[in-house]
Amino acid sequence: MSRELVWTGFMSLDGVVDSPGGVEEGHRGGGWVLSTEFLPEAFALKGEELEETTALMFGRRSYEAFAPVWIGSEDHTAYKDLPKYVVSTGLEEHSLVDGWGPTEILRSVEDVAALKQGDGGAIFVHGSAELARALAEADLIDRYNLLVFPVLLGAGKGLFSTADTDRQHLHLRESEAYPNGVLKVVYDVVH
Structure with missing residues (x-):
């Protein structure tokens, strides 16, 4: 049995995952999560994920954006000592954030596939759109x-x-709509 690999994140209705927290993240429309009325119940999924997460995975850019912020974030304290994996061909060990728990650099999708075959629980991928596409194309999510x-x-x-790829079926595990217009959808990939 292999470890479960879960992509988690915020998405606009037209499928954009870029810069949910602010324009400084690179998108001219950044900060779109913050422009939606905050309802705690709409973000309950994030708390549920904390209980299930046994490791974190990022692409290089997402790691460089999240690590310096999450290391001191009260909301992300539970992540501090969890194993972290950064998938990057160029990131060097000396560039990793000190004091944020064990972090390993994986150099390829094949390294991710090997990690999934090891022991342990769910690995959650945050942000990292380019990595997520590569992992999906390798049938790893x-x-x-x-x-x-x-x-x-x-x-x-x-x-x-958006490439011409084979059809991928998903099974709806859970969904909920909130008064602020946010939708929670949890899909299992049918392998």
């Missing part, structure tokens, strides 16, 4: 935990490939 926001951004990084 097992579940998508999505919070879909009621906004159309028109452009930006998408989670899913």
Whole structure:
């Protein structure tokens, strides 16, 4: 039995995952999560994930954006001592954030496949749209935990490939709609 690999994140209704927290993240429409009325119940999925997460995985850019912030974030204290994996061909060991628990650099999708075959629980991939597409193309993602926001951004990084790929079936595990327009959808990938 292999470890479950879960992509989790925020998405606009038109599929953009780019810059949910602010324009400094690179997208001119950044900060779109913060422009939606905050309802704690709409973010309950994030708390549920904390209980299930046994390791974190990032692409290089997402790691460089999250690590310096999450290391001191009260909301992410539970992540501090968890194993972390950064998938990057160029990141060097000396660039890793000190004091944020064990972190290993994986150099390829094949390294991720090997990690999945090891012992342990669920590995959650945060952000990292380019990595998520590569992992999906290699049939390594097992579940998508999505919070879909009621906004159309028109452009930006998408989670899913726009290339001509084979059909991929998903099974709806859970869904819920909230009064602020946010939708929670949790899909299992049918392998």
